[in-house]
Amino acid sequence: MVGSLLSVRTMLLAIFVLMAGSGFLSTLIAIRLEEAGAGDFVIGLVGTSYFGGLTLGAFTVVRVIERVGHIRAFAAFVSIFSASSLTYAVIDLPAAWTVLRFIDGFMMSGVFVCLESWLNRVARPDNRSAILASYMIALYAGQAIGQFLLNLQDNAPALPFMLSAILLSISVLPVVLTRIEQPVLEEVAPFSLKRLYEASPLGIVGTLATGMMLGAFYALGAVFVQRVGLPLSQVALFTSCVIAGGVVLQYPLGMLSDRFDRRRVIIAAMLAAAGLCAALAFTSEPALIFIVGAAFGGFAFALYPLCVAHSNDHLEESERVGASSGLVLVYSFGAMLGPQFGSASLSWFGPAGLFGAIGVFALVGAVFGIWRMIVSPPVAEDDQQDFQILPRTTPMASVLQDDN
Known part of the structure; x- marks a missing residue:
């Protein structure tokens, strides 16, 4: 290894x-x-x-x-x-x-x-x-x-x-300077988003909501920190805390999702992110901002791989790479929308508006997940694939997933 x-x-x-x-x-x-x-x-x-x-x-x-x-x-x-x-x-x-x-x-x-x-x-x-x-x-x-x-x-x-x-x-x-032989690009077959939504509505909606959440954070998180009165040196620390939190919680949440109905973990992570956004919106104490920010990152960053895993639970193995590449594009589209909604909320409600908007995105995803739990049965335990962390980069990242 x-x-x-x-x-x-x-x-x-x-x-x-x-x-x-x-x-x-x-x-x-x-x-x-x-x-x-x-x-x-x-x-x-x-x-x-x-x-x-x-x-x-x-x-x-x-x-x-x-x-x-x-x-x-x-x-x-x-x-x-x-x-x-x-x-x-x-x-x-x-x-x-x-x-x-x-x-x-x-x-x-x-x-x-x-x-x-x-x-x-x-x-x-x-x-x-x-x-x-x-x-x-x-x-x-x-x-x-x-x-x-x-x-x-x-x-x-x-x-x-x-x-x-x-x-x-x-x-x-x-x-x-690498000596690794240049690869032949893997062809990622296009996958119908309509088919993907039919297979996993929560996978699509959850990924879109996650893109909006993190797109707004990356574009405007620094503005939030400055407007609550923290110095420039604290901006870097806050952003790093959020990213570090995102790394720490991905595996624990992923392991939980392998043991229970994955939708429950997605909903819980969405609700936790929404609650932490509310705390950030009304907190001005620096130490709390950093701690809550790290916790927010932990839940928010885990949502994308959770949604990919949930979508793959509903698909044949041959469909998973194409589906995952489609979800990358859905995430990117959400990340394009998030800063626009976030900036509007920031203008209307002040610093609290940014995480207020991000919290709303998470809450909408959670409510949709609850509705899906009411109207559809869970995936059988034998059909649920193992969770894997995934980057939210390009469709090529989907080729790196584990072969099951």
Whole structure:
């Protein structure tokens, strides 16, 4: 097992460094727009733009990779992303930043497809879960640690953007120097969303609600922290706490969902997230904000893999990869909507409005889940597949799922 992880160490190092250099940009950009006096709608629009690029890229980057190969495509995607990061320091206009965030999302989609298809090239049935877990740890760890680069901008506003570009550029090295043979891209067959909804209504609605929740958080969470009166150094800590909480609770909740009706765990996680959102909306004590934020992340981040597992419980094995790829797109669509609703609520109700809106998204998902429990029977225990953590990146991530 250790040998299999060593074989993909270059890919894991690349995603760690890349996320350290890019994962804090959404927080930094929201802070800068807030300081510049941009309206809540504009901040939300910039956040939506990133997820729009991520969604469109999922449909188009495969052609680029097939044409020039993984190494060249990865280098091109990261180079453009690095140039975009530097451009933020040169052009200080919200309209330009909206375009740049769309480019960032598009390039990140290409990066994810390259790395995830490479990991799938190495993965075997006996090590697939370990590789996927290691990938998730590297991704979230880089994203959480990178948040602290926000604290370096006091005397040099351009410095975080420069550091982002440096880290992005460095992330190319493990890939271009790798000795792993370039993979052939897995073809992910399209899956009808209508068929997916018919098979698992809660899977679709729960994934959409999760996308709206986390899209709003990533786009506007930094604005919330600043408006409740916490200093910039606490913004990075809050975001890191939420991400860390998301890593810690995924496995425990997943194991529970393997033992009980998975819908009950999804509903409980939705209700817990809604309750924690209410606490965040009315809490101004810094220590409580961090603790409650970490708990919120734990439940919110677990919802996507729970919804994927619940959907797969209703599908044949041959349908699961296509279905999971469809759920990635549903999540991305929700993540595009979330910042718009979140920004509107932020404008109408002040800082409490953001987590008020996120709580409503979670509550709607919970109510829908309760209705589904009333009108449909649970999945037989023998038909329920094992839970697996999954990244909310691109459809290629679905190929990394364990073969059952």
